[in-house]
Amino acid sequence: MTVALEHLLALYLIVVGPWLSCILYQKARRRLVAGDPLAKIKMYRATVADQVVSTCVVLGLWRWGGIPATNLGLGAPRSWWLSGALTAVLGGLLLWSGIRLRQKAKKIRKKLKGRLDALFPDTVDEQRWFAAVSIGAGIAEELTYRGFLFYYASLWFPHINSLEKALLTSVIFGVAHIYQGWKSVLPTGLSGLILAGLYLLSGNLLLPIVVHALGDLRALAMAQPQAAGGKPAAEAA
Numbered sequence: 001m002t003v004a005l006e007h008l009l010a011l012y013l014i015v016v017g018p019w020l021s022c023i024l025y026q027k028a029r030r031r032l033v034a035g036d037p038l039a040k041i042k043m044y045r046a047t048v049a050d051q052v053v054s055t056c057v058v059l060g061l062w063r064w065g066g067i068p069a070t071n072l073g074l075g076a077p078r079s080w081w082l083s084g085a086l087t088a089v090l091g092g093l094l095l096w097s098g099i100r101l102r103q104k105a106k107k108i109r110k111k112l113k114g115r116l117d118a119l120f121p122d123t124v125d126e127q128r129w130f131a132a133v134s135i136g137a138g139i140a141e142e143l144t145y146r147g148f149l150f151y152y153a154s155l156w157f158p159h160i161n162s163l164e165k166a167l168l169t170s171v172i173f174g175v176a177h178i179y180q181g182w183k184s185v186l187p188t189g190l191s192g193l194i195l196a197g198l199y200l201l202s203g204n205l206l207l208p209i210v211v212h213a214l215g216d217l218r219a220l221a222m223a224q225p226q227a228a229g230g231k232p233a234a235e236a237a
Contacts, residue, residue, distance in 0.1 A: 002065040009057055010152050013144055014172055020050075021179040029118045040121060044129035051136035058143040071154075073147035073205035083202045087210050094214040102221035109222055116180055121223050131217060138213025145173045145192065146199045146208055166196035191215070 024046055031039030061067050062074060069075050077083040101108070109120060121130040149169045153160060160168070174189025195208040202208075 002061065002067075005057065005061065005065065006148075006152060006155075009054075009061075009144070009148060012054075013149065013176065017050075018176050018178050021176065025118065025179040032118055040118060040126050041129050043118070044121075044126070044133050047133050048129070048136050051133070051140035054144050055136075055140045058148050061148070067151065071151045072143070073150070073199060073203075075204060077202045077204035077206060079202075083204065083207045086198070086202070087207055090211050091214055094211070094218060098218040098221045101218055105222040116184075119180070120219060127220055127223050130220060130223075134216035134219070135213045137216050138209045138211075141173070142195065142199075142205045142209045142212055145169055145176070146196055147205050150196075150199070162200055166193060166200065170196055 024043055028039050028043035031042070036042075058072060062069055062072055109117065112120075121127040146169065149172065150165050153165045153168060170189045170192035173192030174185040177184055177188040180188070195212055198208045198211060199205060
């Protein structure tokens with residue numbers, strides 16, 4: 001049963017997940033065009049639900065499937081001091097980049113309009129759900145694309161080394177975000193490679209989870225300022 005579940009999860013991450021993400025995102029864009037005010041929130045809720053399920057599956061494989069915690073990145077880090085220091089430094093850099101991003105938010109959103117605009121929150125409720133999605137991505141995607149897929153690759157392809165596993169999982173991670181367009185696959189894959197490096201360096205998923213979540217939360221800096229009635233100021237003008 002455990003082996004079958006491992007194969008199903010790997011299949012979902014590599015094939016089914018990217019396909020469903022494309023469907024979910026395009027559905028949200030159609031709802032936006034049709035004027036549905038809850039279009040983004042519905043997409044965020046569906047994403048959070050997916051994150052919860054995938055997190056539960058990985059934790060279930062550990063708790064009841066007999067996979068050691070250390071094999072999934074759930075053990076203690078090699079050095080709490082190193083992990084803490086890297087978290088502080090990288091967190092500070094991400095905070096600084098978020099402030100810089102806010103200064104360019106209007107220009108970036110204009111550039112991405114028609115391609116990725118449905119991703120970014122506008123209303124306060126959307127911002128809250130987006131924050132939940134960002135934190136959920138840090139947890140769920142690190143548990144699956146780093147923790148689980150590293151273990152899965154080690155189990156079924158024991159001849160590949162850590163660098164090869166990092167490259168392989170990063171490619172899968174990049175393709176999983178293909179709903180953002182082909183241009184997003186390479187930078188997302190590179191981000192995955194950095195997160196994989198942090199995982200290998202620390203020996204634990206805590207550092208990549210925090211960095212991943214903070215990296216995604218930066219997009220809140222691109223939220224449009226709110227006008228009276230909870231609408232984006234651009235719409236209220």
